[in-house]
Amino acid sequence: MANIIDDIKLSFKSGDALTRLILVNLGFYVAFLLLRILSFLFQANISGFFISFTALPSDLLTLATRPWTLVSYMFLHEGFMHILFNMLWLFFGGRLFLEYFGSRRLISTYLLGGIIGGFLYVIFYNIFPAFSDVVSISNNRGASAGVMAVIFAIATYNPRFPVRIFFIATVPLWGVAAFALLTDLIGLGDGANAGGRIAHIGGAAFGFLMARAYREGKDLSDGFSALLDKIANLFKAKPKLKKVYSSGGFNKGYRQNTGPQNDEAKLNQILDKISRSGYDSLSKDEKEHLFKFGKD
Numbered sequence: 001m002a003n004i005i006d007d008i009k010l011s012f013k014s015g016d017a018l019t020r021l022i023l024v025n026l027g028f029y030v031a032f033l034l035l036r037i038l039s040f041l042f043q044a045n046i047s048g049f050f051i052s053f054t055a056l057p058s059d060l061l062t063l064a065t066r067p068w069t070l071v072s073y074m075f076l077h078e079g080f081m082h083i084l085f086n087m088l089w090l091f092f093g094g095r096l097f098l099e100y101f102g103s104r105r106l107i108s109t110y111l112l113g114g115i116i117g118g119f120l121y122v123i124f125y126n127i128f129p130a131f132s133d134v135v136s137i138s139n140n141r142g143a144s145a146g147v148m149a150v151i152f153a154i155a156t157y158n159p160r161f162p163v164r165i166f167f168i169a170t171v172p173l174w175g176v177a178a179f180a181l182l183t184d185l186i187g188l189g190d191g192a193n194a195g196g197r198i199a200h201i202g203g204a205a206f207g208f209l210m211a212r213a214y215r216e217g218k219d220l221s222d223g224f225s226a227l228l229d230k231i232a233n234l235f236k237a238k239p240k241l242k243k244v245y246s247s248g249g250f251n252k253g254y255r256q257n258t259g260p261q262n263d264e265a266k267l268n269q270i271l272d273k274i275s276r277s278g279y280d281s282l283s284k285d286e287k288e289h290l291f292k293f294g295k296d
Helices: 002-014 017-042 046-052 060-065 069-075 080-101 103-127 144-157 173-190 194-215 222-234 260-277 284-295
Strands: 162-165 169-172 241-245 252-256
Touching (some): 002 017, 002 260, 017 046, 017 069, 017 080, 060 103, 080 103, 080 144, 103 144, 103 194, 144 173, 144 194, 162 173, 169 173, 173 194, 260 284
Antiparallel strands (some): 162 169
């Protein structure tokens, strides 16, 4: 079990942005499954309590006390098929996204698409009479809005990219994206999963605008990416300095520790480089260091 956990940690540290997003989603799902088991064993609504603090509420007063749910909801899935299809879509779209936009923009596009989709869901539920009876009790969950942002960014940037459908026919990527959007519009008209479909549309809109702006030399995610970098830097381990004394007795100096802390600092630099530019950007020495650290 310890080896599995260590492998997951290494995959998260050395993996690209897509790997990290998928692992975080899977981690949330496993945690929720464990809470459901505990809920059954103890006959307590533990999983329901977890949902109430991670799902996105449509009620404005509740949202005001749980603003973090604008982010946490996009990592929460209840059903296996729900997370399976979302992760398949994310893997497919994310691989293409990395080729054109890079790791840094993938995380920003996923999060911003989810946040904008979440805002649109809350706005619709508080404005339109169709939701007046359920606005106080409804919530939203799932990665779909963020995934739609990724898919539509790629479909806008390279609309003619060929997609093989069940080994039967090849269609352009814009057709796949248009079909997904049309499905949401039809479903919204029927009232089926209205909250989720509204969030999907918001995510798709952001992905479209992001790619259009990128073609014109503008990066809509740049400011948000810089904010994420600052937050990430707060949690990075800094190499420690070790105090040493000269042979003269009282002259003091400092040198950087060349022990395990320095190795960890070098590893963090390599992982940052992978996140920014991909594994292929590493030098031979950096790849050897990463391989050696993984074996240790």
